[in-house]
Amino acid sequence: MKFRFYFDDGRFEGIDDSRRVNVMLRGKGFPVAYREEYAGHNWTGWRDRLAEAFVALWEN
Known part of the structure; x- marks a missing residue:
């Protein structure tokens, strides 16, 4: 099974964690x-x- 991830954050939210998770997931391919x-x-x-x-x- 191929996993895909979607993050959509507002800049007025605490987005630092989402930025870190984005980098981590991309780093793992x-x-x-x-x-x-x-x-x-x-x-x-x-x-x-x-x-x-x-x-x-x-x-696809």
């Missing part, structure tokens, strides 16, 4: 889609980027 947005931790941000997350996780 996992495919990672990582984005930082000018946003916070809220439903509006999730709603606007949810379709992109699905594409990143299920693309």
Whole structure:
């Protein structure tokens, strides 16, 4: 089974841990889609980027 990871963080959140996990996973050879947005931790941000997350996780 091939694992894929998607991280989508707002810059107004504590994003240091996500940045470290992104580097670690990429270093181990996992495919990672990582984005930082000018946003916070809220439903509006999730709603606007949810379709992109699905594409990143299920693309061939």
